[in-house]
Amino acid sequence: MTRDQAAKVAPLDPGADAVAEIVNEHGRAMYRVAIAVVRDSALAEDVVQEATITAWLKLDSFRGDGSFRGWLLRIVHNTAVSMVRSSRERPWDPEWIPPGTAPSAERQVVAAIELDAAIRTFARLDPLSRTIMALREGEGLTYDEIAEVLGVTIGQVKIRLLRARRRLAAAVERGEP
Amino acid sequence: MKAAQPNAPPSRIVDDLDMASALDDLGLEMSALDQELERAERTGTGLEALWQVPPDLEDRIARGVRQRLRNRQTAWMVADLIGLPFSTARVIIEPDQGSPRA
16 A cells, blocks of 8 residues: 555445445455455455455546446455455365355255355356356356456366366266365 | 556456376367267266355454454554555554454
8 A cells, every 4th residue: 555545544434435435336246256266255355455446546547437346346356365465374174165055954965065066066166267157157147247257268267167067067976076 | 657457456366277298188079079078068076065155254354354454554553654665564553464364
């Protein structure tokens, strides 16, 4: 943060300004991208908070002729990747399952096995492929939009998506990751 | 000072995917990619639960952002007052910043 940016922090009232607008309009999409990368709900919230501040401080650099959502989600992805790198000393839990998705007594056994297989396989994909899946499935973005958000080619998006879906389908069919 | 790139987030994403090898691994020609992807996307992945967000997410994020900004403001005041670099003052005020959670 520069001194100018620090000065900008001082008069902030996040309840009624651009920060609140970013959070209310895009918070859920930001969270989905973050959790796809970091695989930890608390850390994903940290990522969204940091990315919100980064976006707010850099609002002046957003020219406005592209998609604001794309610009913002890319910041989230970059922040998430940086945060994962900075916490590399802690190995990721290969058994990580998102909150609320653990097998329950109510769930049918077969469905539970399929869900677990899908989630565990998803967690083992590379971060970029997970983000692409999150943007496609969670946010319903087109391939073009995903390519714009992540700054990669449409071909790369399609190949990573197909590869990920095939792995998931195979894991579900086998009932194991 | 380096001018900010319009629309440029802090860093670039590098995708090192080798398209030709990846297509080869998938057993596909580039021309068949769209059709195959379309077919694959007709089948659900069962990952819907993954995209659910916690209740009151927006409120929690807004509170967290406010706290972080207050911490930064304090760090700047401390840095100014006692001549510490901002980064050092920030580490003192936000010791958990950037470190893994327990």
